[in-house]
Amino acid sequence: MARYTGPRLKVVRALGVELPGLTRKTPNRDYGPGQHGAKPKRKSGFGVQLMEKQKLRYNYGVSERQMQRLFREAKNDKGQTGNKLLELLERRLDNVVFRAGFAPTAVAARQLVSHRHLRLNGRPVSIASIRVKPGDTIALSDKGRQIPMVVETLAEPALTRPEWLAVDAAKGSATVTRLPEANEVPFPIEVQHVVEYYAVRL
Incomplete structure (x- = not known):
C-alpha cells in the first residue's frame, strides 16, 4: 500500500484523533466521514487494532511495507516491541x-x-x-x-x-x-494493539 495522498481531515475524522504529523487542521465536525448523523458502530478487536496501526501509518507517512519492516526490526530487539517501534518511527x-x-x-x-x-x-x-x-x-x-x-x-x-x-x-x-521514548509520541496511541495486529500476520 503506497503512502496516502488523499484528504487529510477525512483520515483524522475517521480515526477520531488529531495527527499532528499529518495536518495542523482540526476537524470542525465531531463525527466520522460518511452519512451525516450516522451512529458509529462498535468496533471489533480487529477494528481497534487496525485503527491504532493506521494512526502510526498516517502520522508518520509510512507505507504498509515500511511498517512491516519496522515491526520486524522492533520485534528482534531486546526491549519491548511496541516501545521500540515507536522509537524507530520517531527517529x-x-x-x-x-x-x-x-x-x-x-x-x-x-x-x-x-x-x-x-x-x-x-x-x-x-x-x-x-x-x-x-x-x-x-x-x-x-x-x-x-x-x-x-x-x-x-x-x-x-x-x-x-x-x-x-x-x-x-x-x-x-x-x-x-x-526518544514511547511516552513522547505527540498523540494518543495504544501501541500494544499494533503489536497484536502484526503478531498474527507476520
Whole structure:
C-alpha cells in the first residue's frame, strides 16, 4: 500500500484523533466521514487494532511495507516491541525535522528533505527515512532557512519541541541528545494493539 495522498481531515475524522504529523487542521465536525448523523458502530478487536496501526501509518507517512519492516526490526530487539517501534518511527529524519519545528507537519518536512534543504552532520541528504541517532545534528541549508513556511514555523512551532532534541532556532539546527521514548509520541496511541495486529500476520 503506497503512502496516502488523499484528504487529510477525512483520515483524522475517521480515526477520531488529531495527527499532528499529518495536518495542523482540526476537524470542525465531531463525527466520522460518511452519512451525516450516522451512529458509529462498535468496533471489533480487529477494528481497534487496525485503527491504532493506521494512526502510526498516517502520522508518520509510512507505507504498509515500511511498517512491516519496522515491526520486524522492533520485534528482534531486546526491549519491548511496541516501545521500540515507536522509537524507530520517531527517529525518522522527516519526523525529526517536524519535531524540531522546521516544518508545520511531517508531510511538509518530507518535502524539505526530498528537496535537499537539510544537512545531516554537515552533509546534504534527500532520504526522509534516514534514521538519526544521539549526537547527530540536523540543520537547514541557507536556502532552506529563507523559505517562508520554515521562517513561520520556526517562530511558532506546531508542537512543543521534545526533550530529546536540542534546537537552536536562530541557526536552524537541532541535535539529537538521546533516543526518544514511547511516552513522547505527540498523540494518543495504544501501541500494544499494533503489536497484536502484526503478531498474527507476520
